[in-house]
């Protein structure tokens with residue numbers, strides 16, 4: 029599929045992002061698999077896509093740094109020369125802490141990666157996809173979290189606040205570019221079984237919280253990817269500014 033639409037998945041090397049990259053490739057997207065530091069994981073996703081007959085490249089770049097954002101989009105331009113979709117998936121969490129324990133550096137880092145990174149990547153995508161700039165339109169899906177609604181008290185209210193910002197950004201940007209051929213939506217995952225919990229110091233969090241989830245189990249990365257693929261697709265041509273909760277009822 030050498031002329032299929034092109035999708036950039038930030039943080040596409042592991043977890044939900046990797047599931048999105050693999051599912052999108054199987055549906056005919058050519059995929060840019062971004063990663064921050066784990067090149068082997070990104071290359072593994074690219075290899076699996078190629079083995080299944082798809083097209084993908086790995087793209088290094090930290091979305092929390094302006095030079096990283098510029099490098100990511102320059103690499104996409106070089107590899108494919110077009111962009112049709114963006115999944116703003118790269119995101120980080122921290123260890124459970126009350127607000128009076130959290131360092132200013134942690135707050136700044138969470139907002140830099142989760143919020144500034146998503147807004148800057150969306151801006152670069154709009155420059156390439158918007159009819160206002162000569163583009164052919166496209167679709168953006170942002171990763172929110174059910175934490176935006178529940179607030180994550182005693183765990184990471186700062187992380188929850190970054191996802192609240194993503195919700196507002198999703199609604200605003202959707203309306204801003206609605207006449208330019210770009211749809212903007214978000215998904216709001218609940219507890220999904222990925223490595224993000226271990227990175228926050230709680231490797232068993234997804235399993236431990238299962239009894240608190242109405243469906244009684246954590247979600248899989250693939251289940252979130254299915255929702256994202258729907259929002260990206262032509263089955264959602266009248267869907268914009270929406271935040272789709274994928275939380276097993278949580």
Ligand code: NAP
Pocket residue numbers: 038039040041042043044045062063064065066067069089090091092116117118119120141171172173174216217218219220221222223224225227
């Ligand atoms: P994950 O398993 O920890 O994977 C994170 C991915 O993001 C990795 O590919 C990582 O790349 C990349 N990444 C991290 N920081 C980055 C940066 N500064 N620049 C570029 N890439 C970066 O995470 P996940 O659980 O799949 O979560 C994905 C998204 O879903 C996040 O936005 C998260 O907040 C959201 N979410 C997750 C859950 C959940 O329960 N898992 C629930 C709600 C929302 P490397 O491989 O190079 O490290």
